[in-house]
Amino acid sequence: MNAPLINIQDISFEYEQTKALENISLKVEEGDFLAILGPNGSGKSTLLKIMLGLIKPTKGKIELFGTDSKNFKHREWIGYVSQKSNSFNSGFPATVEEVVAGGLAKKSGLFHRMPKNYKVQVKEALEAVGMDAFIHRSISELSGGQQQRIFIARALVAKPKVLILDEPTVGIDHQNVQSFYNMLASLNRDKNITLVLVTHDVDTVTDKITHVACLNQTIHFHGYKDQLDTMSDEKRKAWYGHSVRKIHHAGGAH
Amino acid sequence: MIDAIFSYEFLQNAFAAGLIIGVIAPLLGVFIVVRRLSLIADALSHVTLAGIAGSLYLSQSVAAFALLNPLFLGIAASVFGSVLIERLRSLYKHYEELAIPIILSAGIGFGAIFISLAEGFSSDLFGYLFGSVSAVSREDLGIVAGIAVIVFLFISIFFKELFVLSFDDEYAKASGLPAKWIHFLFMIVTALVIAGSMRIVGILLVSSLMTIPVATAMRLSKSFKGTIILSIVFGEISVIAGLVTAFYFDLAPGGTIVVTSIMLLLFVIGFKKLSVSMKKGAVA
């Protein structure tokens, strides 16, 4: 069997004052569609940032594609869509095409030009998120949900093997959340992209995911999604602070 | 005017330097504006003034400095200031903008001390503050040209990285780009451009040539490349028109260049308003 794409081994992390993560171990295998669930402040974003090498754990180690993350050279294999799609400068003068092409910057390499066919690649990535009609629009003129899709296209254009998304459905209205998850599921199924997504909204997670990890400083549960239903109420409370409803299936939320 | 350019060397120098600055200042300015660093340009220009004033003072008291072009110490001060700003910005992570008033006032403070120490500086001072058509030497022109080469190399080598970094620096870091290094180089190149532009536009107005043409271009262009091209066009128009009027009416070129660029900005804003209301009128 291949090495897990992401292998987190006994990681802890503290911000200056706050303990954010404690003894976390988590494996993401090829083809997984993993949702990391947890309430606000449970350390979800922190865990993703550690996976991406944006911050270094105070303890523990990470392997990416079987290599120690310190020696890992292929960051372009891991796509990332951060929380708050508006972390970018709003009002930035750039077209959707330019923004998505930015996703190729690392892949094409320092001191190298963009690949010749980059426009074709950009177009394909936009088609995958259903936004190809917006290619020449200004990024600042799009709605939050549309921008979110553009940022997913930016992550997709480098053809990553893993896509990491932090709260991707924030700013997407309820009708569109389903089609948004469908889009992710088809990326997972048809393009064989391993997906890791984070959300604090347990209810809207659909039946599209394969695995769940319940996080609140530590991992309270990690396994197939169906197994979550058998989690005891006490365990649920310890994880989420209060009883949460069982996971609903497609369209069942709210 | 054309005749005059061919017959006076000082005018040739001023025009050549002006044309170069008209490209590099707005080109770098686009990145400065979208990264919200406009005020840093201001801070650095005041640090440059301190360096120049220091050099002029030293040239009166230390023989070795007498032959040195004051621009060199100005450039050195500006680069040093850019490094210092970065240090301060990481020290005050949540109040990054604090670095700007600190460095700006340090620049003015040292500048004021050196200016009062150096005797007979007041006539030169006017040129350094507001620019001059007559003060650009061949050597100055050479320095400006050298800086332009550095700017072009820097931007063409790191264009895609600079774009990603400007758009979303967290994403730049997450995708493994050497964001820190590129930003550091960017600050140094900015310091160079500010010191180089100062001869023509003057310390007090350098940052305007880096920001106003960009502000104008952003009203018209949706794309990043388009913004760059239009910024350079507006920058060049301002420099050429500004230098010509400065020469004919014996005015400080910094003033005429900046006022031209402001007029272009107002014109574009008015033009946009008009075309929007015409469109609405046509629909109604």
Ligand SMILES: Nc1ncnc2c1ncn2[C@@H]1O[C@H](COP(=O)(O)OP(=O)(O)OP(=O)(O)O)[C@@H](O)[C@H]1O
């Ligand atoms: N930059 C920071 N400095 C200090 N503490 C931080 C920082 N970022 C997060 N924290 C703390 O670390 C803990 C985990 O934060 P994190 O952002 O990972 O939570 P999260 O699960 O993503 O929450 P949310 O659902 O609100 O996005 C919280 O207690 C938070 O206050």
Ligand SMILES: [Mg+2]
């Ligand atoms: Mg978060």
